[in-house]
Amino acid sequence: MxxxxxxxxxxxxxxxxxxxxxxxxxxxxxxxxxxxxxxxxxxxxxxxxxxxxxxxxxxxxxxxxxxxxxxxxxxxxxxxxxxxxxxxxxxxxxxxxxxxxxxxxxxxxxxxxxxxxxxxxxxxxxxxxxxxxxxxxxxxxxxxxxxxxxxxxxxSEAQGSVTQxxxxxxPSHLLVPLDFSDCSLDAMEYAAHVAHCFGASITLLHAVEPLSYGLDFQLTHPIENKQFRQKIESRLSELVHALQRAGLTADSLIATKPALDSILDTVVERAIDVIVMGTHGRRGLSRLVIGSVTESVLRHAPCPVLSVKSPKWRHRPTVSSMTRSEKSS
Missing domain, CATH: 3.40.50.620 (HUPs)
Incomplete structure (x- = not known):
């Protein structure tokens, strides 16, 4: 390997x-x-x-x-x-x-x-x-x-001595936040590589944020739409099965909070060791306007964050390329 x-x-x-x-x-x-x-x-x-x-x-x-x-x-x-x-x-x-x-x-x-x-x-x-x-x-x-x-x-101790x-x-448990963009799928692919090397399991997380207030001032949520939820669950299931076919232990989770809160809560609830996230690597005005969930996670996460930027990392395609072809077929 x-x-x-x-x-x-x-x-x-x-x-x-x-x-x-x-x-x-x-x-x-x-x-x-x-x-x-x-x-x-x-x-x-x-x-x-x-x-x-x-x-x-x-x-x-x-x-x-x-x-x-x-x-x-x-x-x-x-x-x-x-x-x-x-x-x-x-x-x-x-x-x-x-x-x-x-x-x-x-x-x-x-x-x-x-x-x-x-x-x-x-x-x-x-x-x-x-x-x-x-x-x-x-x-x-x-x-x-x-x-x-x-x-x-x-x-204050001498740094020459070897520590255990x-x-x-x-890591034994990785968290991969997904929005189904190429950027996040690249991160999932890299997470699969990390999991293979370390014998770790993977949890895929998709956060669905509230969209707007209704006329009764109740916050509407797209996940309440049955068809929408089924589509998300189906896509996550495809990705989990692809990971499992690659010999990995994987599961998925849908959260109904803002992305940052969903990620941080899952880290604690699932005892996550490392978060693997995609980042667009934006700079200048586009970064100021759009912001970056990854950068927010970097500042707040209680565990290490492994950031994977597009264009793709050096290793050859393994999992996500397979799931993308499944999506287009």
Whole structure:
């Protein structure tokens, strides 16, 4: 069976969030027998005169510290992945990471995300969200939640020592939100590949949101239409059967809440380990106008999110191409 990834790149800023992402990258790379590159980005002198003596000394110290910490991570990784490497990049973090991933032909990117919302996100932005939009491959984003205490307790310890890789880093249950677009079907296809590699089960989720208020001020819901519901159930059944024919354990669920609420509730109710979502990778005005459910999930999900962007990821078609042909026949 083809491995999940042959080359994984993990980005780190040495925060607790990044440490958690590194644990996932290490576990997934070991499971897939993949190459692992660890990258850290130093800013390219924004707001400073790079020729000035003080600025030069500052960047030299930053680079020295970064190399020391990267060496510690590489030493840890080499206990199970002898070919692990580290790189210091320069520039804007998201641009530098995605450019490196593209040039090195990585087929999976792993990064932490702080899950900022509100004013913090407006002021600070999100490197993880930019990486998801720009990356040439699927991106696994890890938001630090209940595991914060683990890494905070270990921040002061020597990073050269090898930590045990908890089995929780290897997913056993995947959630795939579907709107039946090509983008979401690509995500389902990739989820099937992940499930095969890790022996995980898959739950397909379709959220049907309320449309409008009626004359009696009652919120009308399309799922109340019997014919509409049967159509959704039939389509989900086709996809579940396709996954089962591929040797996977799969089921489906129809939710009657807004997409974000449906996804987050299902994660808790079904003990989901990883959410696999499609993203259009929109930028500029179209992203501002249309928004992205995927980006909202990135900021709020209590578990990792694996974002799959169209055009399609590198692996050959397996499940979704079959279901699309069934739909057109």
């Amino acid at each position: 083809e491995p999940l990834a042959k080359h994984i790149v993990v980005a780190t800023d040495f925060s607790a969030c990044s440490a958690y992402a590194f644990d996932y990258a290490l576990a997934w790379a070991e499971q897939s027998h993949a190459e692992l590159d660890i990258v850290h980005v130093l800013p390219a002198g924004i707001g400073l005169d790079i020729d000035a003596a003080v600025a030069t000394a500052y960047y030299q110290e930053q680079e020295k510290e970064a190399r020391l910490r990267l060496d510690q991570l590489v030493a840890q990784a080499k206990e199970c992945l002898p070919g692990a490497r580290a790189h210091i990049l320069r520039g804007l973090p998201a641009d530098a990471v995605c450019e490196f991933a593209s040039e090195s032909h990585a087929d999976l990117l792993v990064t932490g995300t702080h899950g900022w919302t509100g004013l913090d996100r407006v002021l600070m932005g999100s490197v993880a969200e930019r990486i998801v939009r720009q990356a040439p491959s699927p991106v696994l984003t890890i938001r630090l939640t209940e595991s914060a205490s683990y890494h905070e307790d270990h921040e 890789q908890p089995s929780s880093f290897i």
